[in-house]
Amino acid sequence: MSDTARQKFLDMHNEYRSLVAKGQAKDKLGGNAPKAARMKKMVYDCGIEATAMKPAKRCKFEHSPKEERSELGENVYTITALNVDKTNVAEMVMDKASINCQFYHG
Numbered sequence: 001m002s003d004t005a006r007q008k009f010l011d012m013h014n015e016y017r018s019l020v021a022k023g024q025a026k027d028k029l030g031g032n033a034p035k036a037a038r039m040k041k042m043v044y045d046c047g048i049e050a051t052a053m054k055p056a057k058r059c060k061f062e063h064s065p066k067e068e069r070s071e072l073g074e075n076v077y078t079i080t081a082l083n084v085d086k087t088n089v090a091e092m093v094m095d096k097a098s099i100n101c102q103f104y105h106g
Contacts (some may be wrong), residue, residue: 002086010044012044021036051069
């Protein structure tokens with residue numbers, strides 16, 4: 001992955017986390033999720049990228065075993081288009097995530 005693509009993913013994650021922190025992220029009930037008092041900005045970790053690449057290279061649309069990713073969570077996403085600009089993949093993934101990701105609190 002290029003440094004540009006890494007930065008794009010990081011910026012988009014932090015942008016969405018900022019919405020959550022400010023209480024501007026929508027929840028399942030159509031309202032806003034509660035504000036986060038101490039949500040920190042994320043930093044990119046190439047070691048985590050290497051861990052994520054192992055199951056990605058297997059090209060199976062399934063979660064990897066937990067023992068392969070220790071305490072890390074995992075989101076699974078697939079793209080069917082050919083010749084996709086890897087920098088724009090971040091936008092495609094985050095757009096899809098914002099549609100499917102809804103917070104529930106209470």
